[in-house]
Amino acid sequence: MSLSDLDIDFYESEDPVWNPALLTIPVPGIRKMVNLAANLKDVIHLSIGQPDLPAPEHVVEASVEALRAGQTGYTMDAGLPELLEALAEYYGERCDRTLVPENILVTTGATEAIYLALTAVSGPGREFLVTDPAFMLYAPLIRMNGGEVRFLPTRAENGHQLDPDEVIDAFTPNTHAIVLNSPNNPTGAVYPRRALEAIVEEAAYRGIYVISDEVYDHLVYDGVEYASVLSCCSDLDHVMVVSSFSKTFSLAGMRVGWLIASQGAIKKLRRYHMFTTTVANTPGQWAGVAALRGERRFVEDMVKVYQRRRDRLMELVDATPHLTCYKPQGAFYLFPSLPDGVTGSNVALRLLRETGVCTIGGDTFGEHCSNALRISYATSIDNLEKAFERIVPWMEKQDFD
Amino acid sequence: MSLSDLDIDFYESEDPVWNPALLTIPVPGIRKMVNLAANLKDVIHLSIGQPDLPAPEHVVEASVEALRAGQTGYTMDAGLPELLEALAEYYGERCDRTLVPENILVTTGATEAIYLALTAVSGPGREFLVTDPAFMLYAPLIRMNGGEVRFLPTRAENGHQLDPDEVIDAFTPNTHAIVLNSPNNPTGAVYPRRALEAIVEEAAYRGIYVISDEVYDHLVYDGVEYASVLSCCSDLDHVMVVSSFSKTFSLAGMRVGWLIASQGAIKKLRRYHMFTTTVANTPGQWAGVAALRGERRFVEDMVKVYQRRRDRLMELVDATPHLTCYKPQGAFYLFPSLPDGVTGSNVALRLLRETGVCTIGGDTFGEHCSNALRISYATSIDNLEKAFERIVPWMEKQDFD
Numbered sequence: 001m002s003l004s005d006l007d008i009d010f011y012e013s014e015d016p017v018w019n020p021a022l023l024t025i026p027v028p029g030i031r032k033m034v035n036l037a038a039n040l041k042d043v044i045h046l047s048i049g050q051p052d053l054p055a056p057e058h059v060v061e062a063s064v065e066a067l068r069a070g071q072t073g074y075t076m077d078a079g080l081p082e083l084l085e086a087l088a089e090y091y092g093e094r095c096d097r098t099l100v101p102e103n104i105l106v107t108t109g110a111t112e113a114i115y116l117a118l119t120a121v122s123g124p125g126r127e128f129l130v131t132d133p134a135f136m137l138y139a140p141l142i143r144m145n146g147g148e149v150r151f152l153p154t155r156a157e158n159g160h161q162l163d164p165d166e167v168i169d170a171f172t173p174n175t176h177a178i179v180l181n182s183p184n185n186p187t188g189a190v191y192p193r194r195a196l197e198a199i200v201e202e203a204a205y206r207g208i209y210v211i212s213d214e215v216y217d218h219l220v221y222d223g224v225e226y227a228s229v230l231s232c233c234s235d236l237d238h239v240m241v242v243s244s245f246s247k248t249f250s251l252a253g254m255r256v257g258w259l260i261a262s263q264g265a266i267k268k269l270r271r272y273h274m275f276t277t278t279v280a281n282t283p284g285q286w287a288g289v290a291a292l293r294g295e296r297r298f299v300e301d302m303v304k305v306y307q308r309r310r311d312r313l314m315e316l317v318d319a320t321p322h323l324t325c326y327k328p329q330g331a332f333y334l335f336p337s338l339p340d341g342v343t344g345s346n347v348a349l350r351l352l353r354e355t356g357v358c359t360i361g362g363d364t365f366g367e368h369c370s371n372a373l374r375i376s377y378a379t380s381i382d383n384l385e386k387a388f389e390r391i392v393p394w395m396e397k398q399d400f401d
Numbered sequence: 402m403s404l405s406d407l408d409i410d411f412y413e414s415e416d417p418v419w420n421p422a423l424l425t426i427p428v429p430g431i432r433k434m435v436n437l438a439a440n441l442k443d444v445i446h447l448s449i450g451q452p453d454l455p456a457p458e459h460v461v462e463a464s465v466e467a468l469r470a471g472q473t474g475y476t477m478d479a480g481l482p483e484l485l486e487a488l489a490e491y492y493g494e495r496c497d498r499t500l501v502p503e504n505i506l507v508t509t510g511a512t513e514a515i516y517l518a519l520t521a522v523s524g525p526g527r528e529f530l531v532t533d534p535a536f537m538l539y540a541p542l543i544r545m546n547g548g549e550v551r552f553l554p555t556r557a558e559n560g561h562q563l564d565p566d567e568v569i570d571a572f573t574p575n576t577h578a579i580v581l582n583s584p585n586n587p588t589g590a591v592y593p594r595r596a597l598e599a600i601v602e603e604a605a606y607r608g609i610y611v612i613s614d615e616v617y618d619h620l621v622y623d624g625v626e627y628a629s630v631l632s633c634c635s636d637l638d639h640v641m642v643v644s645s646f647s648k649t650f651s652l653a654g655m656r657v658g659w660l661i662a663s664q665g666a667i668k669k670l671r672r673y674h675m676f677t678t679t680v681a682n683t684p685g686q687w688a689g690v691a692a693l694r695g696e697r698r699f700v701e702d703m704v705k706v707y708q709r710r711r712d713r714l715m716e717l718v719d720a721t722p723h724l725t726c727y728k729p730q731g732a733f734y735l736f737p738s739l740p741d742g743v744t745g746s747n748v749a750l751r752l753l754r755e756t757g758v759c760t761i762g763g764d765t766f767g768e769h770c771s772n773a774l775r776i777s778y779a780t781s782i783d784n785l786e787k788a789f790e791r792i793v794p795w796m797e798k799q800d801f802d
Contacts, residue, residue, distance in 0.1 A: 017577075017610060018669060019524045019546055025672050031478070055473040063684065064465050072456040073654045077432070108509045108656070111679040123420045137676060144676075145420055176418075209418060253474045253683030255509070255656075268419060271426050275538060275545075278512040281682045282654030283464065 024143040026136070029345060029364030036349075037358045044387040047358040048378045049185070050252040051332075053305065055287075056298040059249055062290030063283040071282045078270050079106025079258070080285040086292040087258060095231035102263045103236065105270055106280045106288075110215045110244040110257035115141060116269050116276065117211050117240045117259060118179070122147035126176035131162065133335070133365030133372070135185045135213065147176065153368040156337045159326040160187035164198035171202065177209035180229065183216035186365045186374040187335045188310075188328025190220055193227035200232045200239070212241045215257070216331040218248040218299050221307040224329045236262040245284075247332075248299060249291045254284035306332055309377040309384065316388040317375070321395045332378045335362065338371045339400045348373060355390040425544040427537070430746060430765030437750075438759045445788040448759040449779045450586070451653040452733075454706065456688075457699040460650055463691030464684040472683050479671050480507025480659070481686040487693040488659060496632035503664045504637065506671055507681045507689075511616045511645040511658035516542060517670050517677065518612050518641045518660060519580070523548035527577035532563065534736070534766030534773070536586045536614065548577065554769040557738045560727040561588035565599035572603065578610035581630065584617035587766045587775040588736045589711075589729025591621055594628035601633045601640070613642045616658075617732040619649040619700050622708040625730045637663040646685075648733075649700060650692045655685035707733055710778040710785065717789040718776070722796045733779045736763065739772045740801045749774060756791035 030047065037043045078084060084101035092099045107113040114137055122128065124146030130138050132151035139149045152170055154160040167178070178199070182191040203210050212229035220226045233239050244257030257280075259269060273279075310328070317325045317336050325336035338347055345361025352358050362372030377384060431448065438444045479485060485502035493500045508514040515538055523529065525547030531539050533552035540550045553571055555561040568579070579600070583592040604611050613630035621627045634640050645658030658681075660670060674680075711729070718726045718737050726737035739748055746762025753759050763773025778785060 017522050019521055021524075021546065022521060022669065022673060025676060028672065028675060031675075050474055054471050060468050060473065063468050067461050067464050067468075067684075070455050071654065072461065072652050073451055075654065108513075108678040108682075111675075112509075112677060115677050120420055120423060121418050123422075141676060145422065251473050253472065253476065253680075255678065255680070255682040268423065271429065272423060274429060274432075274512075275426060275542060276513060276516050277509040277656065277678060279654075279656070281509075281656040281685055283468075283684060284682055 021144045024140045026140060028136070030360055033348060033352060033358055033360060037352060040352070040356060043352070043356045043358055044383055044390070045358045046375045046377075046379065046384070046387055047360050048376045050378060051247060051250040052378050052380070053250045053302055055250040056291070056294070058294050059251070059287045059291045063254070063287040066283045066286035071286060073282065074279050075282050075285060077274050077279050078266070079104065079280060080282065080289065082289050083285045086289050090292045091230060091260060095228050097230065099260065100263070103260055103266060105259045105266050105273060106285060107257045107259060107273065108277045108280050109246060109252075109255045110213065110242050111137065112273070112277055113242040113244075113257045113259040114138070114213060116272055117242060118142055119145050120269060120272055121177055121209055121211075125174070127172065127174045128176060129167070129170055129178040131179070131181070131184070132368045133186055133362060134179070135181055136365060138179045151366060151368070154187065154189070156324070156326055156335070156369070156372070159328065160184065160189040160335070162191055162195055162199070164195045167199050168202045171206055171208060175206070175208050177211055178203060179211045179213065181213040183219055183330025185216065185331055186333050186360070186362070188331045188333050190224055190226065190330040193225065193232065196227050196229060196232045200229055204233060204238050207238065210239050212239070214241055214243045216247050217243055219303065219306055219332060220330045221303065221310060222329050230260060236260075240265065245288050245291055251284070251287060251291070254281075254287055256280050256284040256288050306377065309381055310334070312381050313375065313377050313384050316384060320388065320392050322398060322400055323373070323395070332376055334375045334377065335369070335372050336375065337369075338373065340371055342371045342400050344370055344372050351391065351394065355394050357387045357390050422545045425541045427541060429537070431761055434749060434753060434759055434761060438753060441753070441757060444753070444757045444759055445784055445791070446759045447776045447778075447780065447785070447788055448761050449777045451779060452648060452651040452703075453779050453781070454651045454703055456651040457692070457695070459695050460652070460688045460692045464655070464688040467684045467687035472687060474683065475680050476683050476686060478675050478680050479667070480505065480681060481683065481690070483690050484686045487690050491693045492631060492661060496629050498631065500661065501664070504661055504667060506660045506667050506674060507686060508658045508660060508674065509678045509681050510647060510653075510656040511614065511643050512538065513674070513678055514643040514645075514658045514660040515539070515614060517673055518643060519543055520546050521670060521673055522578055522610055522612075526575070528573060528575045529577060530568070530571055530579040532580075532582070532585070533769045534587055534763060535580070536582055537766060539580045552767060552769070555588065555590070557725070557727055557736070557770070557773070560729065561585065561590040561736070563592055563596055563600070565596045568600050569603045572607055572609060576607070576609050578612055579604060580612045580614065582614040584620055584731025586617065586732055587734050587761070587763070589732045589734050591625055591627065591731040594626065594633065597628050597630060597633045601630055605634060605639050608639065611640050613640070615642055615644045616648050618644055620704065620707055620733060621731045622704065622711060623730050631661060637661075641666065646689050646692055652685070652688060652692070655682075655688055657681050657685040657689050707778065710782055711735070713782050714776065714778050714785050717785060721789065721793050723799060723801055724774070724796070733777055735776045735778065736770070736773050737776065738770075739774065741772055743772045743801050745771055745773050752792065752795060756795050758788045758791050
């Protein structure tokens with residue numbers, strides 16, 4: 001190796017003012033596609049990670065009322081007491097366990113909750129298990145604080161399910177935490193209760209933290225039961241559960257999420273949260289109270305809409321050359337495979353340029369499913385059909401051998 | 402020293418799951434007082450860090466309109482384009498320089514902006530200059546990422562002004578950044594343009610980053626000119642300026658702030674911001690557009706209200722035994738001194754327990770002004786007068802020698 005092979009440029013071009021920890025943050029693959037799409041005409045977005053349905057009116061009106069009642073000051077740092085109470089009751093009923101407001105921290109969306117959880121428990125030399133593919137937030141936050149990421153590949157052949165035996169085999173004495181995400185982004189997989197219970201129980205036994213991102217917890221289809229990690233553990237000592245109003249109530253822009261954990265953990269995270277954002281926004285928290293206390297037909301109707309879209313999208317993908325798909329039962333993504341060896345983001349890029357359909361390559365979400373495309377159905381059936389009128393003839397012309 | 406002198410308990414009692422970096426976060430002094438006050442009856446709060454005035458109606462209504470128009474989804478990660486444009490124009494005019502939207506990142510309040518700025522440039526062995534006293538956010542965020550804090554004491558005798566020669570003398574080859582905060586929390590000091598220009602110019606020359614927290618930038622009295630660091634630098638290569646709508650428009654609970662820097666720095670911080678909170682809340686950002694684009698009489702009226710309160714509070718403090726005060730020209734705090742050697746938080750604690758008046762001890766904000774009390778005038782003159790009807794007789798009974 002000659003000196004010129006060294007990637008000196010990389011280090012020299014990096015402005016030395018920055019904390020080297022920021023090098024763990026990748027150039028965001030989704031952002032790249034969306035930015036490119038912004039410069040093209042007549043793009044159909046199958047790349048969207050937020051609901052397209054309007055938020056329920058009574059929820060929005062609760063924010064309006066709060067604003068007009070002068071609710072523009074800070075709430076308590078842990079969150080609006082009314083929201084903490086509502087969340088404790090709601091999860092208590094749903095997961096059949098007793099929770100108190102002191103088990104909960106309200107955050108700026110699920111993102112801040114994940115940020116706090118991962119950066120607060122990561123540290124040099126600590127090993128974290130993360131599925132591959134996975135939402136691209138987890139690994140950089142772990143690495144940023146010195147933690148090591150060990151990937152657990154999931155496979156299209158079995159619908160990207162987690163095999164609990166494989167997970168438990170992967171635990172080492174150095175394993176500090178495991179990150180779970182069911183329903184999963186990007187795969188749509190919903191983990192059954194049995195699998196979760198086995199993993200959580202073994203993790204508790206070994207003192208391994210389970211950090212569960214459950215933002216898609218209400219987007220579950222085919223009447224499948226949803227098992228929250230909160231309903232799979234005997235106590236909360238080694239569990240942090242994250243969710244938000246974003247996907248369930250079409251409120252992504254309201255930026256209200258939460259973290260549920262032991263009272264001791266919440267006490268610690270509250271202090272950290274004061275330093276990251278101080279507190280979540282007040283009108284959004286009032287919307288959250290209305291969402292939990294009000295009537296929930298919105299959610300049932302929404303699930304039906306997404307399920308119909310998923311079914312139609314499955315048909316469209318099945319009729320498309322070179323794409324193979326399993327049937328995911330949650331979230332609003334399909335994650336079909338291209339032939340082996342094909343790189344998803346290259347296909348996504350050409351597809352966008354040549355047909356104006358924006359999807360995301362599987363390699364954005366990890367290393368083991370590069371040959372996949374993430375297709376979002378947070379868009380109308382009409383849009384899905386129009387998109388595949390472009391995709392099918394384009395795929396017919398491809399020769400991926 | 403025997404083995405039992407070692408603080409083993411500290412290490413053993415600390416749950417090993419946590420990132421040791423969190424040890425840099427102190428038990429929050431203000432929170433302790435406010436929590437204690439919550440259990441007492443008939444408390445008068447002179448401890449408040451947010452405006453008590455109602456937010457302007459047209460600003461609140463802009464949020465209402467946005468909500469009703471379905472603006473509950475994400476904006477662009479850097480912020481709502483309309484808000485970025487409005488901020489660029491507003492600062493462009495105010496600071497007589499050309500800014501583009503790409504110089505700005507909208508954040509979850511100024512807190513997230515400060516969090517991003519400090520954690521993104523801190524790193525092991527880097528030295529940061531921070532005034533003492535200072536808002537208690539800065540030092541932990543610097544230390545959390547390995548940076549070292551070097552305190553620059555400011556003194557009550559000269560109104561807690563920064564002497565630019567002293568600052569420049571404190572620069573070392575290892576100085577990485579300086580944190581400025583004018584108007585200052587807790588001292589109310591407003592730094593004159595001359596002093597800021599001298600510091601910023603020398604910092605630029607030496608490649609030292611200037612991080613300027615300007616959240617109180619409109620709360621300036623006696624017709625004093627406000628000098629933003631943005632109006633004191635020739636280019637933005639070594640400058641980050643943070644502010645928000647919280648104090649200027651009584652919108653602390655809306656959680657919308659921003660960071661202004663070079664386009665390159667913003668590009669880097671945008672990526673980081675995606676991982677901390679994704680994006681600021683959408684209805685709050687629309688409120689911000691209305692605040693900047695709408696009429697500003699609210700701000701002028703507010704400044705008059707705060708100035709009258711400050712003047713009355715000065716009189717009350719002057720008439721109180723054991724308290725000595727200079728005249729601060731900004732923010733909404735007085736920071737009078739108790740006799741030398743008296744610890745402010747001990748006095749504040751006894752004052753709260755024995756009279757029901759809640760103030761904050763100077764030692765919450767650093768080491769060099771332990772013998773001070775922070776008294777907030779984000780409350781009515783009536784409340785200030787009632788509080789001093791309790792404080793004066795209590796102080797008369799004290800013997801601090």
